[in-house]
Amino acid sequence: MTTIFGIPLQAFLGQLLIGLINGSFYALLSLGLAIIFGLLRVINFAHGAQYMLGAFAAWLLLSHFGIGYWPTLILAPLLVGLLGAAIERTMLRRLYTLDPLYGLLFTFGLALTVEGTFRYLYGASGQPYATPALLAGGTNLGFMFLPIYRGWVIGLSLAVCLGTWLVIEKTKLGSYLRAATENPVLVQSFGINVPFLLTLTYGLGAALAALAGVLAAPIYQVSPLMGSNIIIIVFAVVVVGGMGSIMGAIITGYMLGVAEGLTKVFYPEASNIVIFVIMAIVLLIRPAGLFGRDA
């Protein structure tokens, strides 16, 4: 049997795959956080809750309305995005003039409320969500067995990340967003509706989190706690990457997911803290983060 560093190749590639899957979620979530932070200067603690809402929307749409995976892939992010936009318009907006810490505290409260409500309604245990028929099963790549759904998650998340990056870097809307990040007052004086841009951005960020949630539903169980488990890791990812660059957030997400997966092969005990350790090391060597611009 082929081995790599004394580890069977099968196990190595298997963990690499799991790392890439986790990395996909880290990338999608930290991308959303970075976009929201870039424009709103708010760290969206509710990002994990919005991810959970996406997964729950998928589960509820299927079990109550019989709406399957494919329409949900559009519908769930749309619903959560609209909800996010409504929250931004009615509440979050009032906090922009204050210390950014208040935005963090507000979204933390929001996350607690949403999570508590779903725990109350559906209990703490997870609900299963079946893999869509089209993506069920797996394929033998010769050197390993690849479940098709996992390949789909990696592929789609890569596509969405790159698509978002393209929208922000190459389109007119994206240029407005970038300009508003640099100098909102000036952009507004050119007649661009900056408050609307802010609402749109928060909605978009929430929708990205919900999309990640829908993708996660068949892999992990749909549980009210899934959001808070992942958000703290995503915060560490964001500290490592620095929120200055969209591409930086994406790359860091995948990188740390893979690092976590590989740790599971070589030193399983440390796998759930390896991202925090990497964060500490990055803070020592390069406090601004790998892709950060600010000091």
Next chain:
Amino acid sequence: MTLTLELEKQKERSPVIAQTIFLGAGLALLLLAPLFFYPVFLMKILCFALFACAFNLLLGYTGLLSFGHAAFFGGAAYFTAHAVKEWGVPPELGILVGVIGAALLGAVIGFFAIRRQGIYFAMITLALAQMFYFFCLQAEFTHGEDGIQSVPRGHLFGFIDLSQSTNMYYFVLAVFVIGIGIIWRIINSPFGMILKSIRENETRAISLGYSVRNYKLAAFVMSAALTGLAGGVKALVFQFATLTDVGWQMSGEVILMTLLGGIGTLIGPLFGAGLVVTLQNYLATSEFPVTIITGLVFMACVLLFRRGIVGEFYNSRLGRRLGFEHRHKH
């Protein structure tokens, strides 16, 4: 600069009478409280109040939002419980072990966290505290999910039996008063003034020649040590130490207590802790989850009254007439 300092001194001197009356009344209430309330409930409030006041030393007076204070609170609870139960040390020494452990932990986490500011500082403390949580989950001495159970309260200084709840209550009250006294002393020292100047304008503090990093780290360690004091005492009160006290929810709870009571007020966190603990006790018997209420109160506080209860009182006409003044910026 000197002028404002002089003004501050005057303002602080004038309301001495009103404040002394308030202080005396408060102390009297705390001394008599066990006649009317269940002592364990009161001790819980005092422990959390000290925790929140220690946390406020950092948030309210240095302007640093730590999202990882549960590590020091729960960590100290583990250290104290382990020392008292496994090593058989007396309670006062056990608490000292907790305080020192929390201070060391604070030095490590603070060392990393002060490398970034603002929002990043909060995220780093949260992440490192979560790392400590995973450590506690796997470490031998914490007994994982079970926690350290049936910790003996022992005899204070060898002769005061703490297993009697009245004795225990007055011991906790004494620790609380000493803890608040230390915080008051820190805030009103030249060192505390420098902390406030960092809160108000970090760049200017640097340009005045203060090594802001060292001051921040010192404040962080002090806050962690005092939090450890609260955590160690709590372990003795409840006679157990579990993972609940190191989880991120606990870090959130102490932020809420401080926010609700009044960021940057000495006694605000006491009121915040009292309210939150009462609410938890009240809801503990019902099916309704506390987190929903906690979350809603959080949102309401941030949106509607950021000064908190005590801050709003200080800022009201009556509060101002009595000479209280709330200087924290919002």
